[in-house]
Amino acid sequence: MYIEEHIEHHGVKGQQWGVRRSKLSKTAASKDSSIKAKRAKASATRRLLDDKDLDAYISRLDREKKLKSLTEADVTPGKAFAKSVASNAGRTAATAVLTGAVMYGVRAALQKKFDPMEAAAYLKPKK
Numbered sequence: 001m002y003i004e005e006h007i008e009h010h011g012v013k014g015q016q017w018g019v020r021r022s023k024l025s026k027t028a029a030s031k032d033s034s035i036k037a038k039r040a041k042a043s044a045t046r047r048l049l050d051d052k053d054l055d056a057y058i059s060r061l062d063r064e065k066k067l068k069s070l071t072e073a074d075v076t077p078g079k080a081f082a083k084s085v086a087s088n089a090g091r092t093a094a095t096a097v098l099t100g101a102v103m104y105g106v107r108a109a110l111q112k113k114f115d116p117m118e119a120a121a122y123l124k125p126k127k
Contacts (some may be wrong), residue, residue, distance in 0.1 A: 097123050 041056060042049075049057065104122035106112045 100124070 046054070046057075100122040103118075104119050108119070
């Protein structure tokens with residue numbers, strides 16, 4: 001008896017694992033992508049727009065830019081703090097790893113012996 005083996009796909013093409021599509025409302029990501037798609041289309045067809053439509057489009061973009069600059073001031077302090085914390089943490093980790101690498105490199109060169117496990121111990125940040 002012969003059984004044909006085949007693979008079937010019952011999902012939505014292009015949809016990622018664990019991500020469900022909402023039928024009631026669009027997600028923020030899909031809204032952003034639709035806005036970007038509209039802007040790309042408008043940019044591609046800008047030579048076909050008459051003066052009235054072009055002025056309306058420019059006015060809309062100017063108002064969006066002004067709104068972003070006005071609301072960004074409220075978010076800026078928290079954003080700056082998060083950025084500085086992430087930057088300092090990354091700098092500290094990079095310094096520890098680089099220091100360990102240089103120390104082990106000098107030691108290995110003097111002893112003419114390289115041990116990967118020992119090198120890993122040097123690269124681990126000290127607490």
